Amino acid sequence: MKITRFGVSCDVDLLTQFDSLIHVEGYANRSEAVADLMRSHIFHQKLEGDTPIVGVVVMVYDHHQRELSENLLQLQHQQHTKIIATTHIHLDRHECLEVLMIQGAAREVQTLADKLISTRGVKRGQLVLAARRD
Ligand code: NI
Structure with a gap:
């Protein structure tokens, strides 16, 4: 697996809420939490009607x-x-x-x-x- 880094801009309050939530959920860092969100999004979006x-x-x-x-x-x-x-x-x-x-x-x-x-x-x-x- 090849790893890359990217920058994300967002509202400070949104990031504060996100950090609190992923801390409670037990994520070690933002990268893991964001990667899970990306996987979930892809999993749901790619679904075809006959899948x-x-x-x-x-x-x-x-x-x-x-x-x-x-x-x-x-x-x-x-x-x-x-x-x-x-x-x-x-x-x-x-x-x-x-x-x-x-x-x-x-x-x-x-x-x-x-x-x-x-x-x-x-x-x-x-x-x-x-x-x-x-
Ligand atoms: Ni009942």
């Missing part, structure tokens, strides 16, 4: 919301070949945390994640790209 991936959907919802649990289950059964694992945790009397691991072409995973997360009553939801399978 096979594994994505993880994390969502929180209130199971009292009318028809929500049924709608989420119906969506998951329709797409059962793509969903490789699910975990459901009852956070309290009302809220549920659900984590779904989804495998398939990037656009299919994104579409399914969008449908799940946009289901009426889902309070928070996010798709995390976990791995590329190409």
